[in-house]
Amino acid sequence: MELESILLPDVSERxxxxxxxxxxxxxxxxxxxxxKELSAQGxxxxxxxxxxxxxxxxxxxxVGSIGLPWLQRVKEETGMYVSTEVATRYHVEEAVKYGVDLxxxxxxxxxxxxxxxxxxxxxxxxxxxGPVLIKNPVNPDLDLWIGAVERIYNxxxxxxxxxxxxxxxxxxxIYRNLPQWHIPIELKRxxxxxxxICDPSHIGGKRELIAPLSQQAMDLNYDGLIIESHxxxxxxxxxxxxxxxxxxxxxxxxxxxxxxxxxxxxSLTELRRQIDLIDEDxxxxxxxxxxxxxxxxxxKKEHNMPVLQALRYDEILEKRIKQAKEMGIGAGFxxxxxxxxxxxxxxxxxxxxxxx
Numbered sequence: 001m002e003l004e005s006i007l008l009p010d011v012s013e014r015x016x017x018x019x020x021x022x023x024x025x026x027x028x029x030x031x032x033x034x035x036k037e038l039s040a041q042g043x044x045x046x047x048x049x050x051x052x053x054x055x056x057x058x059x060x061x062x063v064g065s066i067g068l069p070w071l072q073r074v075k076e077e078t079g080m081y082v083s084t085e086v087a088t089r090y091h092v093e094e095a096v097k098y099g100v101d102l103x104x105x106x107x108x109x110x111x112x113x114x115x116x117x118x119x120x121x122x123x124x125x126x127x128x129x130g131p132v133l134i135k136n137p138v139n140p141d142l143d144l145w146i147g148a149v150e151r152i153y154n155x156x157x158x159x160x161x162x163x164x165x166x167x168x169x170x171x172x173x174i175y176r177n178l179p180q181w182h183i184p185i186e187l188k189r190x191x192x193x194x195x196x197i198c199d200p201s202h203i204g205g206k207r208e209l210i211a212p213l214s215q216q217a218m219d220l221n222y223d224g225l226i227i228e229s230h231x232x233x234x235x236x237x238x239x240x241x242x243x244x245x246x247x248x249x250x251x252x253x254x255x256x257x258x259x260x261x262x263x264x265x266x267s268l269t270e271l272r273r274q275i276d277l278i279d280e281d282x283x284x285x286x287x288x289x290x291x292x293x294x295x296x297x298x299x300k301k302e303h304n305m306p307v308l309q310a311l312r313y314d315e316i317l318e319k320r321i322k323q324a325k326e327m328g329i330g331a332g333f334x335x336x337x338x339x340x341x342x343x344x345x346x347x348x349x350x351x352x353x354x355x356x
Contacts, residue, residue, distance in 0.1 A: 042250075069098065085103070088119070102133065116147075133161045134160070134161075165202040200225065207244045298352050
């Protein structure tokens, strides 16, 4: 089967496209051994980090080009396709020279337009035509992510997909990288034909989160998963906490529930009509609220009062969030809603103040 034909899942198999392999290529024995175990589980695309960007100096930064012949051996002995991350001109040239089938651009690289452009130019110069996957930037910047996709497309690459690996945050209580599902969902809305792959290993940062995150991705109609799998995860040289053995990976995949995307939606018509009516009511109520905000702005103007009154806003926010929680609405969601409403209210009042 040609590589481009398996960039999208085969629904008949009731299983998504899966790219799996260790975080880092460590030794030839580890690379080939893991690949053979994964191949026996039906995995067709193998991943291994040859060059590893580390947050701080002193960590294991990958074996470098000496690991590329190990990937060649994987291809020869298992028939699997092989993939790795590239971040520089040298990486691309070396990977292409050794016949790597699929390349991906990491989160730190996709955040830097200069770096993405260098990779794009080198892809064009080498004539590489295999699939290129682009991870989301480390920060939640959708336009930056789209820009990276466009740079690779402008280099003549037509087999492009994206990887959602979560977004960096100081809050790492649950996830290593916050999923912020609404961002990849919006990307899919803007670019509906772009294959979307989820990276539960980097989102969760813990192997016990891989299964639930993978199921969430399937429920959101992602096209595939890229999961870190190591023949001996506890002894991995990098990110051992988020890697699973090939046997555990097979168990996770076998438990996935793949929803029927071809099911008729006729039964949803009435419910969707109700949603449309409620949305219209929401807009009407918001319009009324903003009209009152303009009246408040006029009052403040006439009485020489400042627009922003922080204590009042804090009081409203605290009260509304409490009410929302009692109604079964998430506090974080309600905070975002009222922050947006408050921002628009301030804008409306400022317009009134600016009128001479």
